[in-house]
Amino acid sequence: MQHEPCPVWMGHLLASPIRALAQNPATILAPYLREGMTALDIGCALGFFSLPMARLVGPSGLVICVDMQEGMLTRLERRAKRKGLHGRIQAHLCTQNSLRLEERAGSADFALAYAVVHEVPDPPALLGQIEAALKPRGLLLLGEPILHVPRRDFEETRSLALAAGFTLAGEPPIGRSRTALLRKRLSAPCA
Numbered sequence: 001m002q003h004e005p006c007p008v009w010m011g012h013l014l015a016s017p018i019r020a021l022a023q024n025p026a027t028i029l030a031p032y033l034r035e036g037m038t039a040l041d042i043g044c045a046l047g048f049f050s051l052p053m054a055r056l057v058g059p060s061g062l063v064i065c066v067d068m069q070e071g072m073l074t075r076l077e078r079r080a081k082r083k084g085l086h087g088r089i090q091a092h093l094c095t096q097n098s099l100r101l102e103e104r105a106g107s108a109d110f111a112l113a114y115a116v117v118h119e120v121p122d123p124p125a126l127l128g129q130i131e132a133a134l135k136p137r138g139l140l141l142l143g144e145p146i147l148h149v150p151r152r153d154f155e156e157t158r159s160l161a162l163a164a165g166f167t168l169a170g171e172p173p174i175g176r177s178r179t180a181l182l183r184k185r186l187s188a189p190c191a
């Protein structure tokens, strides 16, 4: 798998409204988000998913937008401000090996990780950190673009998620994607 993060110019392409014709973010995320929830968008880039997430969690909710590239987060904040969603968005700079979410342990209702695991050098560590940030029975929606990530690699990622403390709750359809909806187990994962 590639371990280079996608460049900021690509972030602009990923945030294009044309993408919503194949991947409508509000339709994809509406089943999992409600007013007042705390959600994580891991590898958020310019917020193609984060901004619709912010609408779904409403003024009493919070979307923590996590990315290792400051350039993505500053642009995302600008876009959120323009759309009046700034108060529900928290830009969170992480490193390639740590989400730096320790202070948020056990607090998130939902996490999205779309098109990011294939860029990460240590997927088991990433999945473990997401699991730690979620509430018990919290949901993680994992997605990877079909063109970038072969089925075998995605199946391996899904197995790693199961080992990190999730159970498989579904495979919701997202255009041109491989997906897994995962629920955090109540008991701790085996060492």
Ligand SMILES: C[S@@+](CC[C@H](N)C(=O)[O-])C[C@H]1O[C@@H](n2cnc3c(N)ncnc32)[C@H](O)[C@@H]1O
Pocket (backbone or CB within 6 Å): 004, 005, 006, 011, 014, 015, 042, 043, 044, 045, 046, 047, 048, 049, 066, 067, 068, 069, 072, 094, 095, 096, 097, 113, 114, 115, 116, 119, 120, 121
């Ligand atoms: C291909 S983009 C996908 C962006 C967004 N999820 C979307 O679907 O529009 C991958 C994003 O993940 C970020 N990323 C890559 N490796 C990361 C890591 N180890 N931790 C956090 N973010 C990472 C990149 O900076 C980039 O913004």
